[in-house]
Amino acid sequence: MVLMTLGGAASGEGVSRLAREAPPAPSSARSAGSTTRSEAPKTGLHLGLETRNRGSRPGPPNIIWFMADDLGYGTVGAYGQRRIRTPHVDRLAREGMRFTSAYAGGPVCLPSRCSLMTGRHLGRAACRNNGAQYHLLDADVTVAERLKAAGYATGLFGKWGLGVEDTPGRPDRQGFDEWAGQLDQVHAHFQYPYWIWDNGRRVPLPQNERGGRGAYVTDWVQRRALDFVRRHADRPFFLYAACTLPHVELVVPDDSERPYRGLFPREAVLDPRPGYLGSEDGITTFAGMVGRMDRYVGELLALLRDLNLEQDTLVIFTSDNGPLNGGKDQAWTRLSDYFGARGPFRGYKGELYEGGIRVPFIARLPGRIPAGSTADYPVAFWDFLPTACSLAGVPVGTETDGVSYAAFDPQHDPAPGRALYWEAPASSGSGVARQAVRQGHWKLHRSMSRGLELYDLAGDPAESRDLAADHPVVAARLLGLLDRLHTAPRPYPARPTSGIRQFVR
16 A cells, blocks of 8 residues: 655656665664755455465555645646646545545644654644644554554655654654654755665765765655565555655755746746745746656556556555645745645644645555545544555554544544544634634534634535534534544643754754
């Protein structure tokens, strides 16, 4: 099973250069362009997969979750994008199932990833805010741990964010046999850092020192992910490919910008954070970043084909939250709007309106998922843990707020009428500033600034007409859910935030 969030554009004729040029296998697989720098139970699907042959080894499916960073619902062609070409993601949609009501775990990075790994919504999740102090504990059970118990090889490549090296949230303490990339969210901001993690070792990237741009780090991470697949092609594996594109800083190699040069208005999109890269041709740069992600998807699909794993591999493509906003003079917001990155929805990253949490989500498994199908029922990141366990044939083994969608039936909602819940803390870090719950086609918001807002998503997916006064009974029922689904968050001691000089010099 492969779960993806977005990648960059490999040749359909074979594995591209990046796919062929893998780094050497890790020594200890199980050890701990135009830019400017500014200051469950088994399902029918599982039973069908269980007896398939992987060479001489029968067994459950591979699982790959490939996730883009800050990619809005409308940024890929399968969800309406017309200015950026995403042929490999669009191919997944043609050959698989497109979910139109799929939700991230949260409106920003760390909480969304916590929900994904632990199967909890934000009313019960261990980590509910971005920040260096938040991390998983040994008592937390992750999907990687459950799949490892089922005999899977488990690998994380890319952005983690759920615990740095001196915490129990480190990936090797949360079920991953191999891991490479960025533990710290701030580390993941940079595409040309001077070092990167690889299985507990700090690997130097001297070609990136003193302003050098010799190693685009997502290319490096992609090679490690492809190598992991090659080395585990004869056994079940779980690959969590957490791509950092198209999160700012805004920079991509020239070969990804070149196809878009001259197609868009030229506008400088500079980064307001000291030391971060921006672009003098920001619209072009952003398109190139999305295109490079799509290329990564194509490389992975080509590798699965070459290894004869295509028919046995479920691919799901998604993003961690909605599109970027803010920036210097709101340039990031304008960038998202230029590409229609929110789709038809209201809101951006950091908000609980649909634009901040509804994400692209595509599943492909040839011969088992109907090609070109669409599912309109809601699924959410916290459903992944029970889904993966169902496919692997192991008990969930922990409390979860999710349900399994492993049947991948485009017409059958696995949990009709259930409530989906999100929250966001106050800027002070104390208390809850915003909450939202969806049940059926109704969605209720409660915030410190706006009070209660009720929307009918069936007729108003853009959440433009507040119906709280018109439907007080519905509002009262959902208000009760907001109170019931929130629990007190886990306390964490304060921890200093990492600085740019720890990663760029």
